[in-house]
Every structure is written in C-alpha cells, then in structure tokens.
Amino acid sequence: MAHMISIDDPHDERLHDYVDLRDVSLRRSLEADEGLFIAEGEKVIRRAVEAGYRPRSFLLAERWLNGLADILQRSEAPVYVVDEALAERVTGFHVHRGALASLERVTRWRMDDLLDAQRLVVCEDIVDHTNVGAILRSVAGLGWDGALLAPRAADPLYRRAIKTSMGAVFSLPWARLDDWRGGLQRLREQGFMIAAMALRDDSVTLDDLAADLVARHRKLALLLGTEGDGLSAHWLSQADVVVRIPMGHGIDSLNVAAAAAVACYELRIR
Amino acid sequence: MAHMISIDDPHDERLHDYVDLRDVSLRRSLEADEGLFIAEGEKVIRRAVEAGYRPRSFLLAERWLNGLADILQRSEAPVYVVDEALAERVTGFHVHRGALASLERVTRWRMDDLLDAQRLVVCEDIVDHTNVGAILRSVAGLGWDGALLAPRAADPLYRRAIKTSMGAVFSLPWARLDDWRGGLQRLREQGFMIAAMALRDDSVTLDDLAADLVARHRKLALLLGTEGDGLSAHWLSQADVVVRIPMGHGIDSLNVAAAAAVACYELRIR
Missing domain, CATH: 3.40.1280.10 (SPOUT methyltransferase, trefoil knot domain)
Incomplete structure (x- = not known):
C-alpha cells in the first residue's frame, strides 16, 4: 500500500521529479538523467501502471485520491498529497486533471x-x-x-x-x-x-x-x-x-x- | 507602399495589437474588441493578404523585410521594424518565424x-x-x-x-x-x-x-x-x-x- 505524505513546501526535495513541467529543455535533461517520465491525469496514469511501468511517486490533489485508490493500493511508491496551488507552483502550470505520477523510464522494445x-x-x-x-x-x-x-x-x-x-x-x-x-x-x-x-x-x-x-x-x-x-x-x-x-x-x-x-x-x- | 517605422520601446502604443500573444483570455477579448486577428510567419501572412484580409500593421524583424517586400509594397499599413528581443518582450514569446501581421477581422461567410x-x-x-x-x-x-x-x-x-x-x-x-x-x-x-x-x-x-x-x-x-x-x-x-x-x-x-x-x-x- 502506498504511503500518503502531505507536503506544503513547494521546495520540498521530494517534489524534484515534478519541477517546471513546461520547461522542455530542463525536462529533457532531468528526465533522461533521472530515468523517469511524467504521466498526467487519472486515465493516463492508470494506463501507464497497468502497462507495467513502475511508479516512483504520485503527486495528487486530495480530490483525486479516490479515483486512483486501487492503483495507489497496489503500489509501494509514496503519494505526495498537495493542494492545487502548490502543484501549480511546483510544476509551473495549472494541473487541470489534478493528478501526476513519476514513473521509471524503461526501454520496452528495440x-x-x-x-x-x-x-x-x-x-x-x-x-x-x-x-x-x-x-x-x-x-x-x-x-x-x-x-x-x-x-x-x-x-x-x-x-x-x-x-x-x-x-x-x-x-x-x-x-x-x-x-x-x-x-x-x-x-x-x-x-x-x-x-x-x-x-x-x-x-x-x-x-x-x-x-x-x-x-x-x-x-x-x-x-x-x-x-x-x-x-x-x-x-x-x-x-x-x-x-x-x-x-x-x-x-x-x-x-x-x-x-x-x-x-x-x-x-x-x- | 507601406511606411517603415523603427520602434525600440516595448511600451509604444502602436504595438498594442501584438501584446501578450500567449495569454488566450486577454487575446480573445482584445481581438474581439478591436476587430483584429494576428497572422504569424511569412507564408501565412502572405496567404491572409492574398485572400483579401486587410492588414492593420506588420511587426517584423529586419531580416524578414525582404521576404515580404512585395506584400509590404502593395499595402498602406505601417510596418513596425523591431529587433527580436523587443518582439519577444511585447508578444511574450520567441517569434521563431520573425514576422507578425495584425489584420482586420471580417466575417466572410455565413x-x-x-x-x-x-x-x-x-x-x-x-x-x-x-x-x-x-x-x-x-x-x-x-x-x-x-x-x-x-x-x-x-x-x-x-x-x-x-x-x-x-x-x-x-x-x-x-x-x-x-x-x-x-x-x-x-x-x-x-x-x-x-x-x-x-x-x-x-x-x-x-x-x-x-x-x-x-x-x-x-x-x-x-x-x-x-x-x-x-x-x-x-x-x-x-x-x-x-x-x-x-x-x-x-x-x-x-x-x-x-x-x-x-x-x-x-x-x-x-
């Protein structure tokens, strides 16, 4: 079962995977260096996990916890629960779909x-x-x-x-x-x-x-x-x-x- | 023949048509109120003018003057010549294609x-x-x-x-x-x-x-x-x-x- 962690400091190091999601060049190097990618929205996160990609963490506003409950339950990854203003400050944009996940980037096909x-x-x-x-x-x-x-x-x-x-x-x-x-x-x-x-x-x-x-x-x-x-x-x-x-x-x-x-x-x- | 005007003040009132092009809600009301729309890039500007839309003004970096010379020659609208940094400051984004035009919005079909x-x-x-x-x-x-x-x-x-x-x-x-x-x-x-x-x-x-x-x-x-x-x-x-x-x-x-x-x-x- 995933571990829920409330965070209210936008500079909290644990949110590092999610910074400045609109800055394409920063994201390119960060995601390659860290070996991660970001999925956005309940449906897409669900599909990533069901396809076998391993979550590193989730970043959710409280109202999205229920929709993803089954996914969170089966995962070991931490769930960072934040309010939407903080999510916007960290990511640099308004997260309409209220749910983000950072997942491990793997090469599945050659x-x-x-x-x-x-x-x-x-x-x-x-x-x-x-x-x-x-x-x-x-x-x-x-x-x-x-x-x-x-x-x-x-x-x-x-x-x-x-x-x-x-x-x-x-x-x-x-x-x-x-x-x-x-x-x-x-x-x-x-x-x-x-x-x-x-x-x-x-x-x-x-x-x-x-x-x-x-x-x-x-x-x-x-x-x-x-x-x-x-x-x-x-x-x-x-x-x-x-x-x-x-x-x-x-x-x-x-x-x-x-x-x-x-x-x-x-x-x-x- | 269009009139060339060099502008180096980003707050110059004559650049009003081009402000904050990435701010969708601002642009919606500004363009409706003023009855204008913005075309970007030489090819698209050319097509707008050739389709009969009337230019209000052009905003160009110097290197784009030649490419649009024939269009500018046939127009009465002022041509504001600016450097790319100023264009970016006014419009709020890097104008890759270096050329913008403001044209009169008309309803052509019902x-x-x-x-x-x-x-x-x-x-x-x-x-x-x-x-x-x-x-x-x-x-x-x-x-x-x-x-x-x-x-x-x-x-x-x-x-x-x-x-x-x-x-x-x-x-x-x-x-x-x-x-x-x-x-x-x-x-x-x-x-x-x-x-x-x-x-x-x-x-x-x-x-x-x-x-x-x-x-x-x-x-x-x-x-x-x-x-x-x-x-x-x-x-x-x-x-x-x-x-x-x-x-x-x-x-x-x-x-x-x-x-x-x-x-x-x-x-x-x-």
Missing part, C-alpha cells in the same frame, strides 16, 4: 522486436510532442503494429506526447531507429516495402498504393518526415515508392498527424 | 453561404485551437466544401489555429452555426444527411457509410464533438446515422483532428 510486423510507421525528425503522441495513437488505434522513431524525433514518453496519445505510447510497440543513415536498409532486408509520404511529381496516390499492397501482400514501412520540410533527401532516396494524399482547394498538405492517420487508415490490413 | 455544399464538417465544442486549425486544413485539403462551428468552438482566426491550418482558414468557407439548438434542423431541411462521429453500439463503420453515400448521392454534414466528452446528447439525437472508425489495440478513439482527417478522406466525393 527495433529487432518490431521486424516481424506487417505495418510500421517510421517517423524521421518529427519534433512536436503532440504530433508524435497523436501519430502513435493513430498507429495503434488503426491496427498498425508499431512505430520506429529516428534519433531526433520527439520523445513519446514526454508528458504532452503521452497525454495526446491518451496512453497509446504504453501499449503500442515503438523503438528508436538508432541508425539514421543505415536503418532503412535493415527494414528492406526484412522484406518491408518502404513508402515515403511526400509531395512529389513521381508519387502515387494512397489508394493506388493500397491496391498494390492488397495485390502483393507486402509488409509496409511508411516514412513520415519532419513538420515543414518533410523527409530528408537521404531517406527519400531509399524509398521504393513515394506516396501522396491527393489535395484540393489549393492546399499543399495536411498536418503530419492528420496525414499519418489518413495513411494508416487507407493502408491498414483488411 | 451559414447560408454553405448550404449548397455537398460535404460539410460541423464542429460542436472543439476548444483546442490547434485541433480547429488542423481540422479546417484537412477539410480544405481533402476537398470538402466548408465547415460550420458551434458557438463555443475555438476561433479559427486565433493565431495558433491559423498557424496549424497553414492559412487554410483564409480560403476554406467556414461560418458560425449561431443556433446551437436548432441549427442542425436547418441542414436537414437543405437535404443534408447528418452523420455523427461517436463510439456507440448502434454506429456504422466509416466504409459502410461511404458506400451508402456513393449509392444514394447524398449531401453530408459530419458532426464532430468536443475533445474528451464528444458530441452532446442533443446533437447525437438529431443525427441520421452514427459513424465510427473501427479501432484496434485496445485504443478507444483517435485524436479529434486525426479522426476528422480519416473521415474526410473516406467520405470524400469520388
């Missing part, structure tokens, strides 16, 4: 674990945490098998990515593609057709690619590029096919998370 | 202008500006005719909505549905089939609905509900059909902007 997949999304340098979160949620929700992320893509275990994914990052297998230069070759050797999403004259439409996949029963790795500039020339040059979503009304492109959702839907295994 | 459409998205209380921006971009990009927004949905002309939409909010016809209670009846009278996106047992899948539309050549209004809670019972009760995107991996739902993109793609006119 690229090798994903090579038996039929459908993988591969994110190059997608830097926005809400985009990464939304993409991983769509990948999971639309029945794809997993995601690979290039070294510079945003962290799926960053608080806002987790929140936007509604915890999908805890159940969907995903891994870093450590080798940006040579990693796609690995996928090709494993029988993946490599499709790059990009706006190019030599591209095929999404439904043409879907028909081709159905006809040929191919494993597919779908490459998505960074917001704004899209895929690097190096990755584009390695694709078997370039695919586009046909656009209207003089619009160039969709938001990358919207494009990912459309592609995962159209190219799903049927 | 609900009546959209009733000849074949495909409309109707957003109930979607409150996140990036979701509204991404949705309107998908609606436009995927060839739908326009969007209606319930009274409490987020403002498509708010800076972040504009930015996420990449300016699609300037070209796509959209309007407020002023009558939340009775507005859907208006759509029905105009021959729209009303489809509600929701997770319900009596829902049909997206591809079943697409097949039905193709078979019956129906005009379609697709209702999207607020983040989290979804559509109100009142709107759900008025739908002709409830539609869902089939989900896998134990995931409940997609992010609303991702769901909108998938639905607009699958239900497009072919």
